[in-house]
Amino acid sequence: MAELQIPIIINHLSCRICRNLLRNPATIPCGHNFCMDCIEGHWGAEQRDLSCPECEQRILYRPNVIRNTTLSQVLRHTERSWSRKRKPQESAESLRDQRTADTPGKGWYGLHNSTLNTYCFTDENDVYSLCVSDKHNGHINGLVKEKRRRKQEELRTMQTRLRERLQEQQKQQENMKKKFKQIEKEANKIMEDCETIIVRAIDHLQRHCMSMREMIETQAKTVEDQIDITLQNLETKMEEIKKMDAELDRLAESENSVLFLQKWSNMQSICEKDLLSFSEGSKDPLFSFKVTKRAIDQLGEKLGDFCDQQLPLIFQTCNNDQEESVEKRDAEDQQQKHQSSAGLYSGNMGKKDMEPKTREDFLQYACELSLDPATAHKDLIISDNDKEVKLSPRGCQIPSACFPERFNSRRQVLCREGLQAERCYYEVEVKGGKAEIALAYKGLDRKSSTEKSAFGANEKSWSLDLSNSYSVSHKSESILLKQSPSSKKIGVYLEFKEGSLSFFEVSDSMTFLYKLKANFTEPLYPGFWLDDKSCIRICDLK
Incomplete structure (x- = not known):
């Protein structure tokens, strides 16, 4: 439990000017502590406009900086405590360092013989508590566990969104399968209607029946292929999401916080990319069949009207042609020829x-x-x-x-x-x-x-x-x-x-x-x- 308090103690016992542990600590009127040499150097010998480097409180007169004896004793006691606690652990820690020295992200490093229990929010990486005041001067720092807790919430939110999307795709898959089963039935029904309508027409329209059949079969094949491709894509995507979900579960259960943070950044971007790439098919695959059905119905109505109006005229014309005598035709031909040769234009004038x-x-x-x-x-x-x-x-x-x-x-x-x-x-x-x-x-x-x-x-x-x-x-x-x-x-x-x-x-x-x-x-x-x-x-x- 003492190790967990070290970053906090260091933050409190560090000089805000040099960022190191206080040396010969001195207290100024606002109550903040600094190294005596640091505060004297910060204010300067001739400087009159004085303020606290930490809280920026104005000081109306230059105070006599006095050494804080109590704080000096606390610092000496703290350093001695660290030394005593390190010695019994050196053998175990050295063995652990040998196992993890070449393995990044295990939480130990031979430089400080301490855990990576501090997280630098500015640089977005894990740091040693003893490096905070040196290499991360002025940065915003916190505990790795706190960072882990925040990222854990992001992970759970992402998992919830992925599972909701998986449910949506499962529903879409079920709907696609239902429509896939309807295609053959709908295609057969359209072909039957087509044959019924075409049979009512005159004999030479029979060739159009084959054209209609081929068209509907082409439509059915095209839609089936499209749905088949969509189903394959959905199955592939669902497997990927399931694998990603399982990977997120394993990552969430990981006890190594450093490894968690290292892997989560990459996995988060992959999840976001998969969610953005998802798109639902909104076009009704049976739309082309509805258009064809309407066109065929209109064709049937117009063919019926055409037959009712035109067939009696055709029959009447045929009967008149049969009754007309050859002699009458010859007489009319002779009369027309005679008028042309005689130059009579009365017919044209009329x-x-x-x-x-x-x-x-x-x-x-x-x-x-x-x-x-x-x-x-x-x-x-x-x-x-x-x-x-x-x-x-x-x-x-x-x-x-x-x-x-x-x-x-x-x-x-x-x-x-x-x-x-x-x-x-x-x-x-x-x-x-x-x-x-x-x-x-x-x-x-x-x-x-x-x-x-x-x-x-x-x-x-x-x-x-x-x-x-x-x-x-x-x-x-x-x-x-x-x-x-x-x-x-x-x-x-x-x-x-x-x-x-x-x-x-x-x-x-x-x-x-x-x-x-x-x-x-x-x-x-x-x-x-x-x-x-x-x-x-x-x-x-x-």
């Missing part, structure tokens, strides 16, 4: 007189259009009614492999309907910045990053480009229009057999913009390109 002038006239040829999400670039999002397109949030993107018909490089989308009627008219509303309103053949390149896939830059598409001005493009040739944009609504009028495509600006009246002439050889699909700030909506004209 058609010209029937050209629409007002918006009400154009609305007679209004056609119903809907956007095809399967063709939309990954950066675009289509509204639930398939009438509006705009830039999509990054988190909603679906990989291109899920939709092989989509545009890969340009933010473009096509409509489902191919136009080849004698006359067709539709309107779109453009909000925001730049946009392109186009018509294209279905075979337009959708994978290339060159102009082959750009509207108006090839022989398979025609485009009206809208920005601060209008321009019309085809085969990479553009014509700048004089008309400046003044309305958000654009009307498109197609005469397929006639081979003409006209664009109008729609407001209270129809403002003609430009008319293209071409020999259309296959159905034209309306399409759109838009920049970051644009939004395009197909107007409902019926």
